Amino acid sequence: MSNRWIILAAGVVMQTILGGIYAWSTFTPWLELSHGISKGQSASIFGLTIAVFALVMNLAGRVLTKRGPRFTASIGAVLFMCGYLFASFSNGSFPLLMLSLGLVVGAGIAFGYVCPLSVGMKWFPERKGLVTGVAVAGFGGGAVILSSVSQHFILGGMEVLEFFRLYGLLTGIALLVSASFLADPAPRKRIPKGKGKEEVYSVPFAIIMLGMFAGTFAGLLIVGNLAPLGIKAGLSEGQAVSAVAIFAIGNAIGRVVWGQMFDYLSYRCIPLSLGCFSIFSLLLLLPLPVWMLLLTIGLLGFCFGANFVVYASTISNVFGVESFPRLYPICFLAYGVAGIVGPGIGGYLADYTGSYNTALYISAAIVFLAGVLATIKLDTFELKQLEGDVTPDEEVLISEDLKYNICSDTYKGLKASTSKAYPRASFQ
Secondary structure (H helix, E strand, O other): OOHHHHHHHHHHHHHHHHHHHHHHHHHHHHHHHHHHHOOOHHHHHHHHHHHHHHHHHHHHHOOOOHHHHHHHHHHHHHHHHHHHHHOOOOOOOOOHHHHHHHHHHHHHHHHHHHHHHHHHHHHHHHHHHHHHHHHHHHHHHHHHHHHHHHHHHHHOOHHHHHHHHHHHHHHHHHHHHHOOOOOOOOOOOOOOOOHHHHHHHHHHHHHHHHHHHHHHHHHHHHHHOOOHHHHOOOHHHHHHHHHHHHHHHHHHHHHHHHHHHHHHHHHHHHHHHHHHHHHHHHOOOOOOOOHHHHHHHHHHHHHHHHHOOOOHHHHHHOOOOHHHHHHHHHHHHHHHHHHHHHHHHHHHHHHHHOOOHHHHHHHHHHHHHHHHHHOOOOOOHHHHHHOOOOOOOHHHHHHHHHHHHHHHHHHHHHHHHHHHOOOOOOOO
8 A cells, every 4th residue: 555655755856846947047147148048038938838837737637637647747757857958958049948948848847746736635635735735845945956056066167058957867867756656545436527617617716717827927927037136126146046045945835834724714815825925026116125135035935835735725625636637737727827928027027127116016916906806706615615515525535434433333233232132142
């Protein structure tokens, strides 16, 4: 029998490697210096990676349902490794970097990302929020590791494309090893299929999609341009690299904390997380001292982490864990759209205006409006849950518990009645 803690640990390792994509802005200065890649072009590479990640995850979810997590995650590992290897031979060509890092790596992240989430919820159905937070915390914390490791090698004299080659080989092997441990628990009962399009067109799902878009649009706009944004705000190059790491640390911590909060507050975490993000993003417009600027960046990372716990857990709670591989990739399309427009808007507006202020105003307004709408429609989540007594995954647990209790009570009652009628009888 598989050990669920080993499976969870393998999922965290996978997410940590895949989450290195959030350290992308640390490569922006080096790509610009060595190969003439502009801030807007660099942001577009990152944006395309996120977009493909979200779009391909719909396909990855279907493959996961049919072939299981080990096969699906292995596909992701191979694509992720090949993408970085192709990029290392691009000679700094912008179209080739878009193809290798945007398309191939983005697809690899999609196939790898969905597996630990689905598997974790099935092994820990009683704590879906916390386990989801732990699983995706690695995705947030991966940027801390990659930003530190990349700076060590690049500042030590390694060319940025050579680093891509080394990174692709090592992480590809680690992803394949981690994928070999992933497995679903044995099914205890056949669960009826969901209602299909009716779920997608429901008001709760629309709020989930809107919240995912708003939160990730603003977050990706910031993290995709964080190093140059920090330098514009007065940070040194070293402090800007630290800012990327601080955002990633806040992101990782936020995923765990928001997961724990979700187990108590449920869908109420949606407007709460959006409101906090809009407030902290406006602080970046103020002339803050370095320590307060870094603290604000960490808090933004903390709120950004909520997007990858709150909406996944809400889908599982409201629509059932067996519907998760089908519905979450659709929700993740909002993240893909945000990846296309968010980082690019931030980079190109900075190139055009010489400042990130306009982009920050736009992102704060979008997040605030989404938070207000989510608050107004909050009661629709409660009504959706009241349509049935329990969600499908809870029905499985309850049905198994009922079987055990019925058999146990029958055994005890029969034993008691037999003992009274036949005092010397032994009922085994």
